[in-house]
Amino acid sequence: MPTTPIPVSTTIADLRLRVRTWRSEGRRIGLVPTMGALHAGHTSLVRIAQETCDRVVTSIFVNPTQFAPSEDFSTYPRTFEDDVAQLARADCHLVWAPTAQEMYPEGFATHVAPEGAARGLESDFRPHFFGGVATVCTKLFQQVTPDIAVFGEKDFQQLAVIRQVVHDLDMPLAIVGAPTVRETDGLAMSSRNRYLSAEERRTAPAMHEVVTDVAARVQSGEPIDTACAEAARRLADAGFHKIDYIAVRDARTLGPFDRGRGPGRVLAAAWLGKTRLIDNVPIES
Amino acid sequence: MPTTPIPVSTTIADLRLRVRTWRSEGRRIGLVPTMGALHAGHTSLVRIAQETCDRVVTSIFVNPTQFAPSEDFSTYPRTFEDDVAQLARADCHLVWAPTAQEMYPEGFATHVAPEGAARGLESDFRPHFFGGVATVCTKLFQQVTPDIAVFGEKDFQQLAVIRQVVHDLDMPLAIVGAPTVRETDGLAMSSRNRYLSAEERRTAPAMHEVVTDVAARVQSGEPIDTACAEAARRLADAGFHKIDYIAVRDARTLGPFDRGRGPGRVLAAAWLGKTRLIDNVPIES
Numbered sequence: 001m002p003t004t005p006i007p008v009s010t011t012i013a014d015l016r017l018r019v020r021t022w023r024s025e026g027r028r029i030g031l032v033p034t035m036g037a038l039h040a041g042h043t044s045l046v047r048i049a050q051e052t053c054d055r056v057v058t059s060i061f062v063n064p065t066q067f068a069p070s071e072d073f074s075t076y077p078r079t080f081e082d083d084v085a086q087l088a089r090a091d092c093h094l095v096w097a098p099t100a101q102e103m104y105p106e107g108f109a110t111h112v113a114p115e116g117a118a119r120g121l122e123s124d125f126r127p128h129f130f131g132g133v134a135t136v137c138t139k140l141f142q143q144v145t146p147d148i149a150v151f152g153e154k155d156f157q158q159l160a161v162i163r164q165v166v167h168d169l170d171m172p173l174a175i176v177g178a179p180t181v182r183e184t185d186g187l188a189m190s191s192r193n194r195y196l197s198a199e200e201r202r203t204a205p206a207m208h209e210v211v212t213d214v215a216a217r218v219q220s221g222e223p224i225d226t227a228c229a230e231a232a233r234r235l236a237d238a239g240f241h242k243i244d245y246i247a248v249r250d251a252r253t254l255g256p257f258d259r260g261r262g263p264g265r266v267l268a269a270a271w272l273g274k275t276r277l278i279d280n281v282p283i284e285s
Numbered sequence: 286m287p288t289t290p291i292p293v294s295t296t297i298a299d300l301r302l303r304v305r306t307w308r309s310e311g312r313r314i315g316l317v318p319t320m321g322a323l324h325a326g327h328t329s330l331v332r333i334a335q336e337t338c339d340r341v342v343t344s345i346f347v348n349p350t351q352f353a354p355s356e357d358f359s360t361y362p363r364t365f366e367d368d369v370a371q372l373a374r375a376d377c378h379l380v381w382a383p384t385a386q387e388m389y390p391e392g393f394a395t396h397v398a399p400e401g402a403a404r405g406l407e408s409d410f411r412p413h414f415f416g417g418v419a420t421v422c423t424k425l426f427q428q429v430t431p432d433i434a435v436f437g438e439k440d441f442q443q444l445a446v447i448r449q450v451v452h453d454l455d456m457p458l459a460i461v462g463a464p465t466v467r468e469t470d471g472l473a474m475s476s477r478n479r480y481l482s483a484e485e486r487r488t489a490p491a492m493h494e495v496v497t498d499v500a501a502r503v504q505s506g507e508p509i510d511t512a513c514a515e516a517a518r519r520l521a522d523a524g525f526h527k528i529d530y531i532a533v534r535d536a537r538t539l540g541p542f543d544r545g546r547g548p549g550r551v552l553a554a555a556w557l558g559k560t561r562l563i564d565n566v567p568i569e570s
Binding site for chain 1: 297301392393394395396397398399400401402403419420423424427428430449450453454455456457538
């Protein structure tokens with residue numbers, strides 16, 4: 001069955017015009033921010049937005065400011081035609097695909113700087129990451145003015161940071177977190193999984209196995225440090241050659257986890273060859 | 286003639302409810318951000334907002350984060366009852382007066398950091414000032430969601446920084462600059478003028494005289510450095526004991542002024558006893 005073509009906005013002026021029309025019709029609008037290279041995890045976010053919104057905008061923008069010079073900005077997968085086709089099949093209503101020039105015109109000089117949930121974990125290894133994410137998401141929210149924005153739990157700290165930024169700056173939208181979509185062997189779907197060799201791909205599910213194991217051990221009363229040390233050993237044995245962190249944190253603040261004071265989260269980041277994988281799972285309180 | 290009482294919102298929830306009602310009625314909304322201690326300069330901003338808006342909100346919030354510990358946060362004039370009465374007479378529709386707790390609840394950890402127009406001048410002497418201003422104004426814009434916000438040209442660099450932040454972050458509102466309101470002897474109206482002793486008050490108009498003189502000299506071709514040096518000498522002779530800066534800048538970017546490439550601005554800040562006065566005037570291109 002042929003799908004209806006989906007409009008693509010590339011300028012803020014065009015985007016605002018479309019959103020204004022929807023507003024005048026009383027539509028409720030959802031935003032799904034992405035960097036493209038879409039997979040089933042992304043389309044699940046579109047479906048979740050559709051549950052409560054009449055119109056869903058998916059943004060596709062590979063944001064240069066959240067990559068360090070040493071990182072994979074230039075090689076990040078760009079599959080725009082395929083992305084648009086997937087979004088059309090998912091009945092998304094609009095693709096918002098600004099150019100870098102539209103997003104960061106000459107003279108751009110304002111940054112949104114999150115602390116709190118942004119401290120530690122990813123920030124210890126990617127110090128510019130959350131500043132870049134917070135700034136571009138603030139811009140996306142101001143551009144699209146959605147009622148909700150949906151983010152995957154796969155990037156759990158990012159979700160916590162975005163919630164904090166929206167709360168701290170009183171932005172008039174709700175942030176919705178969506179469960180991580182996994183391959184059948186447990187590997188969290190990620191645009192970066194396509195970097196993996198066949199052998200690395202066979203090793204990759206160990207990441208999900210160990211964080212799940214840490215969650216079970218901590219929940220059954222084992223000390224956090226013992227569980228994380230064992231997990232690090234298992235990841236190294238499996239073939240991960242550099243472990244950035246395996247940590248247990250308070251799920252809401254990402255501060256220290258305190259048993260019996262709300263849910264926790266196990267979060268991990270480690271390298272398999274040239275690919276950095278992250279994953280996380282809940283610890284029920 | 287008795288004036289109609291004006292409603293005062295002190296919580297974001299109450300504010301949003303009132304704004305939502307106006308939006309549903311199709312009203313155009315203007316915001317006048319203030320720190321209270323209102324004078325005729327502030328009520329002129331309300332009048333300017335009324336020219337294009339159906340509903341005008343004036344916020345009154347003495348923002349602690351834009352004061353350094355050494356500055357006058359604790360002694361800044363607070364005249365809330367009188368402010369509300371003035372706003373009622375000015376036919377303002379709502380006073381938005383959040384508490385510090387409502388504005389910065391526990392755990393607040395996100396800042397808006399402006400560079401560009403925020404560099405130099407005031408920042409050289411009040412390094413935290415524009416970060417505090419940009420963050421609180423971003424919050425006010427997200428809370429009130431106005432169509433326009435009106436700021437006085439008296440704080441000229443602040444106006445430029447706010448324009449830049451709104452432009453850079455794509456906030457869906459227009460920033461309107463309003464002419465400085467002056468006493469009959471030329472002194473720019475300011476809430477801090479009430480700090481001046483009778484003798485200082487007689488000296489204070491020298492500030493406006495010298496910036497006006499610099500503008501005339503630069504416009505007639507005199508070198509900027511010569512004009513500013515002469516102005517500094519005249520201020521010191523008049524009784525100003527510390528001159529923070531007297532500068533000529535590009536009126537839009539606040540970068541270096543380049544004759545024939547758009548309008549310039551003369552900006553000055555200097556101390557009279559314990560009171561810091563600022564002023565600025567245009568140089569036509």
